[in-house]
Amino acid sequence: MIVEVPGYRLAEPLGAGATGVVYDANRLADGQRVAVKVVHPELVDPQYRERLRREARAAAAVVHPGVVRVQEVGGDGNNAWLVMDRLSGPDLQRRLADDGPLEPVEAAELLASVADAVHAMHEAGVIHRDLKPANIILNEGRPLVGDFGVARQLVSLESSTGFDLTGGSSDWLRSDAPAGPPLGAMAGTVAYMAPEQWRGDPVAAAADVYALGGTLFSLLTGLLPYDRKTLPELAYAVAILPAPQPSQYGVPLAFDAVVARAMAKDPKERYATAADFAAALRAVGSVSAPPRTALNRRWLIAVAALVLVAGGAGAVVAQGKGAATEELTVCAEDATVRDAPRSRTVVATVYQGDHLTPIAPRDGDSWVHVRLRDGSTGWALTDFVRHEC
Structure with missing residues (x-):
């Protein structure tokens, strides 16, 4: 990664992602404070730089109060950078981490404004491709869409993770396949990607509409749209x-x-435009609900844990009294039962249509403790065994 951009003095990094690092910077010509995104050199080739320049010009032609302005784009050799307005406010991901989910009315108003900005970019022929809470900046309380990048081509999943998605095998989607790489920090990028992006299909405005829907869920709940620990688990959830x-x-x-x-x-079943999504949000934004106390994320997790323990204990007591327990059905073609959540040790293989008895408590939302017909017990992914298929 280069640390010099002609005409600018770079200071400390403001953030980093799959495609580059954003620096606080000053323009030497007039001292103006700006943000400079330096793209990872290994991602840059002549075609990429030309596409970046072309789409930066298209983005710069759109003047909208909800879009972070791109001032300049440049590069040479294997280097590429973008110069953008420097904003002082936090992004929505930081807001969620510090204060928890937004009130429904506030989330609707805020994201409707974001959707208006996204629609303006779409009208100019620019697709964001990486909408998420971390790319929405609160500037004096007003949301601005940042890191259009500008509409850069996303790093492929293969280069991001080292995990082969196109090797001609679907084993990585099967429940008995190796867990694959953990998502870690990458979840912030891929968690909001539309199914067609995962498949490598051509991306249109509908992909941004999908990401807006996932962002809405996160703003309302403080959670990822599909909260999974590995890439295969997330890919299955997004696809199925x-x-x-x-x-x-x-x-x-x-x-x-x-x-x-x-x-x-199916992209054709989504809102036709980001503007339609904004209109739908404004229509439901007036729905009244009892105000929720602004709890921080740690407190929410603590409360959830207490509820889980209490619920699990109650279920055990109920089972001890002979209460009927609704059976789970294997919905996948086949699934494995492990000796512990996220373990690689398989204790049994079950098949579509088999029935399992749930044992409380569950390990979060991803795994459930079950008893098999032969009396043995283990843990199964809730994606593959459910009350209704």
């Missing part, structure tokens, strides 16, 4: 599972339909 429902976390029911349509698997 229905959109997450904010109402499961105390959010007004009307928001479920907005998230579901925005995050539809």
Whole structure:
């Protein structure tokens, strides 16, 4: 990574991602404070630089109060950089981490403004491709879409993770395959990617609409749209599972339909434009709900843990009294039962249509403790064994 950009003095990094590092900087000509994003050199080739310049010019032609302005784009050799307005406010990911989820009305108003800005960029022929809370900056309380990059080509999953998604085998999607690489910090980038981006299909405005839907879910709940620990688990959820429902976390029911349509698997079933998404948000934004106390994330996790323990204890007591327990059905073609959550040790293989008895408590939302017909026990992924297939 270079640390020199002609005409600018770079200071400390403001953040880093899959495609580059953003620095606080001063322009030498007039002393103006700006933000400079330096793209990772290994991602840059002549075609990339030309595409970056072309789309930067298109983005710069759009004057919208909700878009971080790109002042300049440059590069030489294997280097490329973008010069953008320097903002002082936190991004929404930081806001969520510090203060927890937003009130529904606030989330609707804020993200509708973001969708308006995204629509303006779409009208100029520029697709963001990486919308997420971390790329929405609060500047004096007003949200601005940043890191259009500008509409850069996302780093492929293969180069980001070293995990082969195109080797001609689907074993990585099977429940008995190795867990694959942990998501870690990469979750912030891939968690909001539309199914067609995972497949490597051409990306259109509908991919940004999908990301807006995932961002809405996160703003309402403080959680990722699909909270998984490994790339295969996340890929399966994005490709197969229905959109997450904010109402499961105390959010007004009307928001479920907005998230579901925005995050539809088929791009043609999503909102036709980001402006349509904004209109839908404004329509449900007036839905009243009891105000939720602004709890920080640690407190929310603590409360959830207490509820989980209490619920698990209650279930054990109920089972001890002979209460009926609804069985789980294996929904996948086949699935494995492990000796512990996230373990690689398989104790049994079960097949589509088999029935398992759940044992409380569950290990979060990803794994469930089950008893097999022969009396043996183990842990299964909730994606593969459910009450209804």
